[in-house]
Amino acid sequence: MAVGNDPLPELHPVPGIRLATVSAGIKKPGRRDLVLIEAAPGSHCAAVFTRNAFCAAPVVVAREHWRASDGQPRYLLTNTGNANAGTGEQGLADARACAGAVAKAAGTDIQSVLPFSTGVIGEPLPVDKITAVVPEALSALHEAGWADAASGIMTTDTRPKGASRRFHCTGREYTLTGIAKGAGMIRPNMATMLAYLATDMAVAPDLLQEALREAVDMSFNRITIDGDTSTNDACVLLATGAAGNGVVASRESPEFLALRDALAEVCVSLAQALVRDGEGASKFVTVQVNGGRDEQECLDVAFTIAHSPLVKTALFASDPNWGRLLAAIGRAGLADLDVNRVGVYLNDVLIAERGCRAASYTEEQGVAAMAPEDIAIRIELNRGEAGAGVWTSDFSYDYVRINAEYRS
Amino acid sequence: MAVGNDPLPELHPVPGIRLATVSAGIKKPGRRDLVLIEAAPGSHCAAVFTRNAFCAAPVVVAREHWRASDGQPRYLLTNTGNANAGTGEQGLADARACAGAVAKAAGTDIQSVLPFSTGVIGEPLPVDKITAVVPEALSALHEAGWADAASGIMTTDTRPKGASRRFHCTGREYTLTGIAKGAGMIRPNMATMLAYLATDMAVAPDLLQEALREAVDMSFNRITIDGDTSTNDACVLLATGAAGNGVVASRESPEFLALRDALAEVCVSLAQALVRDGEGASKFVTVQVNGGRDEQECLDVAFTIAHSPLVKTALFASDPNWGRLLAAIGRAGLADLDVNRVGVYLNDVLIAERGCRAASYTEEQGVAAMAPEDIAIRIELNRGEAGAGVWTSDFSYDYVRINAEYRS
Known part of the structure; x- marks a missing residue:
């Protein structure tokens, strides 16, 4: 795949x-x-x-x-x-x-x-x-x-x-x-x-x-x-x-x-x-983090999201699971993170802000945003001027299959 | 499961x-x-x-x-x-x-x-x-x-x-x-x-x-x-x-x-x-790291192994994949790690040492060690007196299924 x-x-x-x-x-x-x-x-x-x-x-x-x-x-x-x-x-x-x-x-x-x-x-x-x-x-x-x-x-x-x-x-x-x-x-x-x-x-x-x-x-x-x-x-x-x-x-x-x-x-x-061309990849995902105090904390958040098996399985399922994104941001280790200032976007659709689902967000918007093979997750930390992005793929059945196969 | x-x-x-x-x-x-x-x-x-x-x-x-x-x-x-x-x-x-x-x-x-x-x-x-x-x-x-x-x-x-x-x-x-x-x-x-x-x-x-x-x-x-x-x-x-x-x-x-x-x-x-009782778990895995300079570096190695999707899919497959274990140890961030001193054991069977497969190791031993539901991975760093262990489970198809299901 x-x-x-x-x-x-x-x-x-x-x-x-x-x-x-x-x-x-x-x-x-x-x-x-x-x-x-x-x-x-x-x-x-x-x-x-x-x-x-x-x-x-x-x-x-x-x-x-x-x-x-x-x-x-x-x-x-x-x-x-x-x-x-x-x-x-x-x-x-x-x-x-x-x-x-x-x-x-x-x-x-x-x-x-x-x-x-x-x-x-x-x-x-x-x-x-x-x-x-x-x-x-x-x-x-x-x-x-x-x-x-x-x-x-x-x-x-x-x-x-x-x-x-x-x-x-x-x-x-x-x-x-x-x-x-x-x-x-x-x-x-x-x-x-x-x-x-x-x-x-x-x-x-x-x-x-x-x-x-x-x-x-x-x-x-x-x-x-x-x-x-x-x-x-x-x-x-x-x-x-x-x-x-x-x-x-x-x-x-x-x-x-x-x-x-x-x-x-x-x-x-x-x-x-x-x-x-990642093993088992069915999605190409850009994780962009903006508004950080420095580039490193933007990368910390981006990689925490990109490495989260919970986020990656949700991506495989085309599930706009903002809760898993918030949880990943929350454990990235940023000092004094004011969660009420964090905005979460999927392909430019605001899906979560102030620690909960955005008032303007509809499930239809989320489903539409998750449908393409290329997905952009954007996090706005709103606490500085730095930004950084990483690229990753999802976790699929094929990922497990490819890597769990007995060595021949 | x-x-x-x-x-x-x-x-x-x-x-x-x-x-x-x-x-x-x-x-x-x-x-x-x-x-x-x-x-x-x-x-x-x-x-x-x-x-x-x-x-x-x-x-x-x-x-x-x-x-x-x-x-x-x-x-x-x-x-x-x-x-x-x-x-x-x-x-x-x-x-x-x-x-x-x-x-x-x-x-x-x-x-x-x-x-x-x-x-x-x-x-x-x-x-x-x-x-x-x-x-x-x-x-x-x-x-x-x-x-x-x-x-x-x-x-x-x-x-x-x-x-x-x-x-x-x-x-x-x-x-x-x-x-x-x-x-x-x-x-x-x-x-x-x-x-x-x-x-x-x-x-x-x-x-x-x-x-x-x-x-x-x-x-x-x-x-x-x-x-x-x-x-x-x-x-x-x-x-x-x-x-x-x-x-x-x-x-x-x-x-x-x-x-x-x-x-x-x-x-x-x-x-x-x-x-x-972890989601999708089919194995209970103890990762014990001994011979570290301090407890923290033992935990760093143990968690790097326990979080590695490569290791976890190999565990699901009951594959005694010592190469993935060495790779995880090698990227755990330990300063001055002498890889030639590291020993890797599966249920007390020495499977790798001096950066390669142990001379005494046979595939039959490895397969036997991976067969039970309970598996012990033990790493001997041979550079100090500290030790620490963590417990984890494997990554299975069920893990992906459970976490990729659409929210109902």
Whole structure:
């Protein structure tokens, strides 16, 4: 189940980036389950990794290599079908072996290769299957490989996810393209969100990292399917400089501002696509909280609502259950919350205020507001100027089914 | 659905306490939906109320009267079928009207009556129906009314819950009896946990409050069905002094220590009964975390596991999914967690250690451990001496069904 039926948009090639998607037969024979991304020499790479203390072996190795290469890796290697998580010391050796195979075949050092894995956990990585197809992957690299790669990194995703922007700045054209997979839990074990972004703009490393961190904070960090955080999450942004601009080194430069805008658009688009394809999702829900004293308390309220199983089952039932929303707001931990000032809206219909059902509200309005697949919950705290929103999905029978199935 | 088939145990009368359960016809004609509890003059009352900012009208009024009566209310009035929550100013007036009717009929002041409500929210309280049967309730008060009251306060509970202890201390016999309802969400809107406890020991008010707070912290505050907190929760402990002991005024007195033990037993028993009767529950799960630096970090890990929909759906499926447990531990926010020291046990079977599946572990062991209705998850952090446990249930199809049903 997934919300809507969004086709993959056109993904513009990014000069300096080549991709290959081949079949290593990791889990299913013939499935194109291995993606190699190459960045031209001199490219810079920003990266954000999972904060889960039990991070998977490839995350440990990718972070290690990313630092050792001074943020200038040349290759990103991704396999699906096996997360190489919960695999202990052997997992680390396996991740290094895969990276090493790419380095050897490409004639570069091992630190230039970042490994990523997604799929089942607790099973040993089939290193031989992966290393066997590395030469094939290297020879298949091409600039137009984004759409294939978007499919290649999928696990239980029902459709590939990508977003792309071309933008102009001071007479030059730039491209930003990204692909992503996952969110919600990936059967049979846990979520893995992987996102790969690239631009041909030349950007100083610290600014690139700052831009990525900011974009992730307002996109991937504002979605939740079930509150669980994966052991394998990673988001990477490559900047090749192939556009030929002088290296962007100022936060105030028009190029940096344009890149920030494009990054925000692409990351939000990818993040929303992840939620729409969340396991068992039948609704796409925006929870916007306004009028808070600061952004954090708005996020606290928004996430409390978005994580509430009571709210999520009501959303599944298209039930405009304002009582569950009030209860979630009330336990979000806000100091001195004056409940009499709180307004609750469903798709712009005021449903509750002053701690009870709004006088103007009718059940018909509520039912109409809950009918669409896309639902907007808006909370007005009326105690400040800050606002923040998150995106989530509902809890359905399918959610339980998908996640309760015995591992096969 | 509920776990096990525990009958209501014998509930010993508490000298100084009388109870009546009558029918006000609030939601269903003939249903005995009104419970009145009377405490003899001179009784003291300790109380703990919900921390939800959107607390219901009766909670506001009960807290107000409890303070105004200097912790010596004479009557606790509970109606089911209507929570008088999300009812604004009218709700407060209605709660006061009910309390006032008891006060007038009993010849006492309004502050001596604490009102409690549980049931549907957002509907006006049928005050007339309640006040009409107050005289009948007063004349029906009797000491042996505990079991009827345990049924009278039920809403979607599938069975009444009570616990009772007789204990001796320095030559005197004391009784402690308690009843409770709710936990998980109460259809159609939200959870309400109500618990009423009474003893015939004479205890100084501050010690009584301290004992209740401590018992609640280790029982009702350590259970979770879905992480949602109700707007109507309350737990009350009456001490009548009818046993004739001198007022207990020292934390070191044998009487106080005996009361603490009995309170802990009764509250834990009631709390576990609430979980076993949780909406859609098919498993009763103990999550025990040992070897933490302090109790709080043990609770953080335990609640992260207990709230994880991934873990809960795996429990429903009887799937010994150690990967989901590791992922939950890893995102509990512990500083400097050395994942290589963490051990994960299912019913004393070591299933994961050093970040991966234990070498000694077999799937057969895991399946056997998950088969019973009662499951113990034990996490050994191996970084300190503290420990703490919580109790929870699984996420089932029934959970979604019950909470996704359209309101009728």
